[in-house]
Amino acid sequence: MGGADYVVHAGAKLPLEIRRFCGPEFRDNEHYLRTAEAEAERIVKRCALPHGGTVLDVGCGQGRLAIGLLRTAPRGSISYLGVDVDRSSVSWCAKHLANKSFRFAHVDVENARYNPTGQLQLEVSPFRFDVPDRSVDLIYAYSVFSHMELKQIEVYLAEFKRVLKQSGTIFLTTFIEDGLDQPFEVNPRGYAVPISGPLHVVRFDRRFWAKTVANAGLRIRELEHGVEANGQSGNYLSHA
Numbered sequence: 067m068g069g070a071d072y073v074v075h076a077g078a079k080l081p082l083e084i085r086r087f088c089g090p091e092f093r094d095n096e097h098y099l100r101t102a103e104a105e106a107e108r109i110v111k112r113c114a115l116p117h118g119g120t121v122l123d124v125g126c127g128q129g130r131l132a133i134g135l136l137r138t139a140p141r142g143s144i145s146y147l148g149v150d151v152d153r154s155s156v157s158w159c160a161k162h163l164a165n166k167s168f169r170f171a172h173v174d175v176e177n178a179r180y181n182p183t184g185q186l187q188l189e190v191s192p193f194r195f196d197v198p199d200r201s202v203d204l205i206y207a208y209s210v211f212s213h214m215e216l217k218q219i220e221v222y223l224a225e226f227k228r229v230l231k232q233s234g235t236i237f238l239t240t241f242i243e244d245g246l247d248q249p250f251e252v253n254p255r256g257y258a259v260p261i262s263g264p265l266h267v268v269r270f271d272r273r274f275w276a277k278t279v280a281n282a283g284l285r286i287r288e289l290e291h292g293v294e295a296n297g298q299s300g301n302y303l304s305h306a
């Protein structure tokens with residue numbers, strides 16, 4: 067017999083602790099909710115999301131950002147689309163968080179960690195988000211490129227370039243270090259984070275990351291090294 071598929075904390079409906087991504091600290095309800103609200107504040111204040119703005123949350127997981135936005139942003143002030151390769155997370159979000167302006171969609175992109183049987187292999191298949199050109203004010207991808215293959219990241223950056231408004235901002239996190247032997251590594255040995263399973267840590271050399279972003283026609287406006295979950299870096303990107 068199944069019980070409830072959510073917990074309520076401080077009046078917010080949250081996913082069950084065991085279903086949450088992003089490391090053990092996120093199993094704590096207060097931490098989860100506090101970071102959800104802080105991420106909402108980040109995109110509204112720091113990324114200057116305009117009133118009535120559109121948000122594309124790529125790798126939305128169980129809707130941490132959406133939960134924060136639903137609690138803190140005035141109703142109807144944001145148009146939000148969350149996409150993820152994990153079908154059960156998208157179903158949970160659609161059941162518990164969706165409304166007229168908050169939508170969630172599954173993208174069946176193959177990912178060895180989160181969607182190993184996915185049908186879309188971006189190395190060979192054309193891919194587009196179901197979003198018009200230059201229509202998004204804010205693209206958000208927290209702890210997503212840290213679990214993707216390089217070719218997929220390049221395809222996603224090209225799509226970000228296509229859908230982002232000229233004035234828009236991208237916030238995303240990545241593992242980045244200086245002066246690495248390899249420009250791009252999957253599950254590097256001896257990293258601060260103990261590796262568990264495929265695509266756990268995808269790490270860029272800083273110069274190679276800057277080149278990858280520039281090749282997509284984007285630019286790094288600000289990079290905050292090592293300050294995000296598990297020592298990831300926070301990246302604020304714009305059109306070049």
Ligand SMILES: C[S@@+](CC[C@H](N)C(=O)[O-])C[C@H]1O[C@@H](n2cnc3c(N)ncnc32)[C@H](O)[C@@H]1O
Pocket residue numbers: 087088124125126127128129130131149150151152155173175177180207208209210213214218
């Ligand atoms: C560590 S979780 C982060 C979830 C959420 N962004 C958060 O901060 O709570 C990584 C998420 O990225 C999703 N993901 C991985 N590869 C993806 C891809 N190619 N497209 C969309 N989502 C992806 C996973 O399914 C998972 O939900």
